[in-house]
Amino acid sequence: VTQGHITAAEKARAAAQIEHDAVAKFFKMRDEQFENYFPLYKGKRDQYRPTSFKQAYDQAAKSALAAAEPITARDANGQKVNPFSFQEWAIAPSNSEIEPEQKGFWIQKSMVGVCRQAGAGVSLVKVRVTTTPEDLAPHIASKLPAVGGPVQEQDPWTRWLWFPVEVEVELPVTQVGNFLAACAKPSEKNLLTEVHGFSVKAIAKVPELVKAEFDPEANEKPEDKVDIDAMEPNVRCIVKLAVLHPPTKRGTE
Numbered sequence: 001v002t003q004g005h006i007t008a009a010e011k012a013r014a015a016a017q018i019e020h021d022a023v024a025k026f027f028k029m030r031d032e033q034f035e036n037y038f039p040l041y042k043g044k045r046d047q048y049r050p051t052s053f054k055q056a057y058d059q060a061a062k063s064a065l066a067a068a069e070p071i072t073a074r075d076a077n078g079q080k081v082n083p084f085s086f087q088e089w090a091i092a093p094s095n096s097e098i099e100p101e102q103k104g105f106w107i108q109k110s111m112v113g114v115c116r117q118a119g120a121g122v123s124l125v126k127v128r129v130t131t132t133p134e135d136l137a138p139h140i141a142s143k144l145p146a147v148g149g150p151v152q153e154q155d156p157w158t159r160w161l162w163f164p165v166e167v168e169v170e171l172p173v174t175q176v177g178n179f180l181a182a183c184a185k186p187s188e189k190n191l192l193t194e195v196h197g198f199s200v201k202a203i204a205k206v207p208e209l210v211k212a213e214f215d216p217e218a219n220e221k222p223e224d225k226v227d228i229d230a231m232e233p234n235v236r237c238i239v240k241l242a243v244l245h246p247p248t249k250r251g252t253e
Contacts, residue, residue, distance in 0.1 A: 024145035031246045033189045037102055050092035061086040068112045073123035073170050083124045084108050100131035106189055107243055111167050113188030118179040125168040133161035148247030157248040165241040172232040183239050192244035201236045
C-alpha cells in the first residue's frame with residue numbers, strides 16, 4: 001500500500017462522511033417541524049400535561065376543520081362531510097397517546113395543503129392516519145443515519161418508524177397526476193412521504209352526445225361551442241401513503 005493509496009482512502013472516507021452528515025441534516029430538518037407541539041400546549045416531551053394537550057388539540061381541530069371547509073367534499077345530500085378523524089376525548093388523554101396523536105394531527109392537517117397543492121377542483125373526502133406507527137424494515141433502517149438519540153427498544157420513538165395514511169379525494173380526472181405528485185412531496189411541514197398505492201374510480205359520466213350549434217360558413221367549429229373543461233369527469237381517488245418518521249432525540253421539547 002503506497003502513500004497515494006492511503007491519501008485516496010482518506011479522501012474517500014472524508015467525502016463519505018460529508019455525504020452522511022448531509023443526509024442526516026436533511027432528515028433532521030424535515031423532522032423538526034413534525035416534532036412541534038401545538039403552540040397552546042404547555043407541556044413538552046417526557047413532561048406531559050394531558051389536560052393542556054386536550055385543550056390545545058380541541059382548539060386546533062376546530063381551526064383545521066374551518067380551514068378545510070372550502071375544499072371539503074359534500075355528501076349525497078349536499079352537506080359538507082367531516083374528512084378528519086380527530087380524537088374526541090371525554091377526559092384528558094394518557095401520556096402515551098400524546099406523541100402519536102400530535103403527529104397524527106399534523107399529518108391530517110397537511111393533507112389539506114396537499115389538496116391545495118394539486119390545484120383547483122380537488123375536494124377532500126377523508127383522511128385516515130394509523131397513529132400506531134410501524135417499524136421501518138430493519139435492512140432499510142440500518143442504512144439510514146442516526147439523527148436522534150440512542151436506540152431504546154422499549155421506546156419506539158427512538159427507532160425509524162412510518163405512519164400508514166389513506167387519503168380519499170374527488171377531483172377532475174386530469175388532476176390525478178398533480179394530486180399524486182403533491183402526495184409524494186407535500187409542502188406543509190415538509191413531511192417525508194412515500195406513495196404505496198392508489199386507485200381511481202369514476203363517479204360521474206360524460207354525456208355521450210353533446211349538441212353544439214355552429215355555423216360552418218362563419219368558419220365556426222363544433223369544438224369551439226363546447227366547454228371541454230366542463231366535460232371532464234370527476235373521479236374518486238384513494239391514495240395510500242407512508243409518512244416516514246426519523247428517530248426522536250429524547251428529552252427535547
